[in-house]
Amino acid sequence: MTAAGLRPLDASDRDRLLAWRNSPQVAAFMYSDHLIAREEHDRWFDGLAGNPRRRDWIIQLEGVPVGLTSLVEIDPVQGRGTIARYIAEEGARGKGVGGFAEFKIADHAFGALGLRKLWSEVLATNQAALASHLSSGFQQEALLRAHVVKQGRPIDVIGLGLLAEAWRDGRASIRARLLAKGFTDQALDTPL
DSSP states (O other): OBOEEEEEOOGGGHHHHHHHHHSHHHHTTSSOOSOOOHHHHHHHHHHHTTOTTOEEEEEEETTEEEEEEEEEEEETTTTEEEEEEEEOSGGGTTTTHHHHHHHHHHHHHHTTTOOSEEEEEEETTOHHHHHHHHHTTOEEEEEEEEEEEETTEEEEEEEEEEEHHHHHHHHHHHHHHHHHTTBOHHHHHSOO
């Protein structure tokens, strides 16, 4: 069995998130890849508390923090939000943890929050994230050509959307796939 879960951020995550975000493995797939200074990070981290338009969780594997997943730009009037995540710890990659986190966030967004659409943007160079989103039911809705400059080169960005109806239709098969990878009923079905 794969012991995985999400927990809300807390003050103990401040330094961990700065180290993760500045790691080359994570920065390579973010819109900006400059080295984030302590002051910039602290302003961002301090701004998280009480922000009604976002929720952030630490992804845990076997009780160890391995990444971050977020639901941002939550707009209850329009019924949509943007999902983002990264798996920072090398040993956790390729184990389905990203798909697990996406499953949990989709359940939360379309259930407790009552949203009708999730959105995500992925650098076209990040084939692993693109494949993970597509396997979670997202569909490509946009190609934003030369949208981001990384290391002096323009990079395309792929926009992906998931509607609540599509989630309801595909949830059982996505859940079955995660169960086959070793994630437990409890981990998948316990509300955030």
